[in-house]
Amino acid sequence: MGLTLSGPAFCQATKAPGEVKEESDQGISIPKEATAVTQHEASIGGRGIHYTATVGDLLISKEEHDQNYKPYHSVFYVAYTEDGEDAKNRPVTFLYNGGPGTASIWLEMGSVGPVRVISQSPEPTNNPPFKVVPNEYSLLDKSDLVFIDAPGTGYSRPVGKGTIKDVAGVDEDLTAFTKFIVRYITVNQRWNSPKFLFGESYGTTRSAGLSATLSNAGVQLNGIVLLSSLLNFNTGSAGLDNSYITDLPSFAATAYYHNKVANKPADVMTFIEQAREFAQGAYTKALYQGNALSAADLDRTAIQMSAFTGLSVQYLKEANLRVSAARFRKELLRDQGKILGRYDARFEAPDQNDAGEYPGFDPSSTGVTGAYVASFHDYLQRELKYTSDETYNTRGPGLYENWDWKHRGTDDDWPQAWPYVAGDLGDTIRKNPHLMVFSANGIYDLATPFSSTEWELSHMGTNGKLLQNVRYGYYPAGHMVYLNVEALKEFRQDLAHFYNDAQ
Known part of the structure; x- marks a missing residue:
């Protein structure tokens, strides 16, 4: 079941639907929404797939109902969509890494995208040239994939009157992601598609929060994949065991x-x-x-x-x-x-x-970072035909330093000093008993230990039959489960069953 990529059939820059301003009264330009589009072929899950790769950006507006449409951030994404499929029935998954303040090259280049970087995990990966191969464990046979760089990371940028502080915070980040997802499914006519979230690390914090904010925006989710979860930031406080x-x-x-x-x-x-x-x-x-x-x-x-x-x-x-x-x-x-x-x-x-x-x-970080960063830049330019004069920020400058950790949960009268988002997820499941969750865990992960995830997901108020909404997977790997190819293979099999059942 190998996967092969063809050369790009065409590449174009196009303006996405929707009127946008080209400059602001503050003198900071607001770019047009443009895309680079290429065509590819793959063999995944035992069948041939023709798909479109779209690299682009969408503008999000600070005022939800502002008819003048005043964008405050441009959000960068890479989408992979299967050709010839009915969007009403074709699932779409939104994927992102964590940090907070980290771009999403790790998930895109290592997990379920159409290509993956070869690492020598658990040994440090050797020097360039690095090897990128077709990913036989991609999820493209199950779902379209939209990899999102969090506002302020990657090629995502403040525009107009926007600043980093507008998106530097638990709830500020949730607002921005909610706006992006709503805009994406509107521009691409995906409102009635089955919808999934797939977050890693702080991305799981984001996903749990988004389950509630998206629900409030009228976006009903089919499933959420939590990879290496962090759902409660209060457990390590002094005096707690x-x-x-x-x-x-x-x-x-x-x-x-x-x-x-x-x-x-x-x-x-x-x-x-x-x-x-x-x-x-x-x-x-x-x-x-x-x-x-x-x-x-x-x-x-x-x-x-x-x-x-x-x-x-x-x-x-x-x-x-x-x-x-x-x-x-x-x-x-x-x-x-x-x-x-x-x-x-x-x-x-x-x-x-x-x-x-x-x-x-941390030798598990330094051992793979260079390979992922270099491979992503090369892949973006050579295969996806996207170039930019901007710097790609794997970590958003000024984001973590200005991060506001307060969070207003679904039932909170006052903001939490440190986020507890398992409660948000539990509230969403109680309101949408069809929402399914898959928790994937590396047993050698010391950043987000699996037993902590078990604790949080079993204490979020989903009793009785709703307990069956949450499934678990355990893999002989660390935080980035996909670094272990055998673990990735098993992970992909579990995801296939999960997607089948969540639609």
Whole structure:
């Protein structure tokens, strides 16, 4: 089932429907909405597919009902749409990465788009030239795909009177994405198409929030794919122990991978289940007692914890049984002079020195970034025939620094100081009991541990039959599940079943 790309049949720049101004009273030009369009062929899922790749931008307006149409941001996207399909029946999926403030090249070039970058994960990827190949695990046989660069990232830019601060915040970001999606389905006549969201990392925060804001805008979703989820930013606050409990199964998976476990079971999932039982039982009970925990119980719990995490009993006792993911990454292979990756704990590398409590960098990030950035630029120019005089910002300048973390949830009288969006998703499912959610998790992900996701999705008020709306997938990979090709293959199979059932 290989996938082949033909050369572009044509390339054109066209103005999308809708009147837009070409300059603002502030002197900052407002560009016309233009697209570069190319035609391609592929073989995916056992059938030949002719599809159109559209690279372009759409303008979003700050005032929802402003007849003069005053754009404040231009949002960049790359869309892949199958030719000859009835838009009423053809699903469309909106995909984006997280950050917040990160462009979406990772999902586009690594996951379910028509091509993918070859990496050497979990080893650092070698120097250029990098290799981009047809992606036999693309979702194009199931859905049209629209990859969106968050406002302020990629080629997305403020226009007119717009500023970075207009989109730098949890709710500001949700507003901008809602406007873009509504505009996209309006311009492209996709209002009645089955609709899906697909977010990674902070993109899952966005998706949970969008489930509510899109619903309020009259956009009913069929399904949401949550890849490496972060749905509650309050769990790591000082004095709270929940993150220690939900991190432990991921520590266990990592210790298993690096052979830091004695008497290993035959498979890692069995060991993870044993770690879950310990974390939710004896470990939770010990943490609940706090400083009242007896010396004997401290010893007993540390011994049990050591068997799952690979950390020494003495270290665990000195840490009062509370080890953060960052400290775990530094400690597990300290005797070998190595640190572990945050996004993918299979990655390892030497640190500047073997002392200290925290790793100096994340080898799972540095090991793939160069390959993805270079490959995307080359692919965009050579295959999709799109060029720009602007700088492509993989991280939006000024976005994270100005990010407003307050969030007004669906039932909140006052804004939350830190976002809790699992509540938004639960509210949307209660109002639309047909909405399905697929939670995909890498078992070696220490940035968004899978057990934390399980906790949040089981506490969002969806009882009884609605519990069946949420499905889970677990893969031998990290945060970016698709870096492991075998995991990507399994992930793609699970997604195919999910899309079939969610329509």
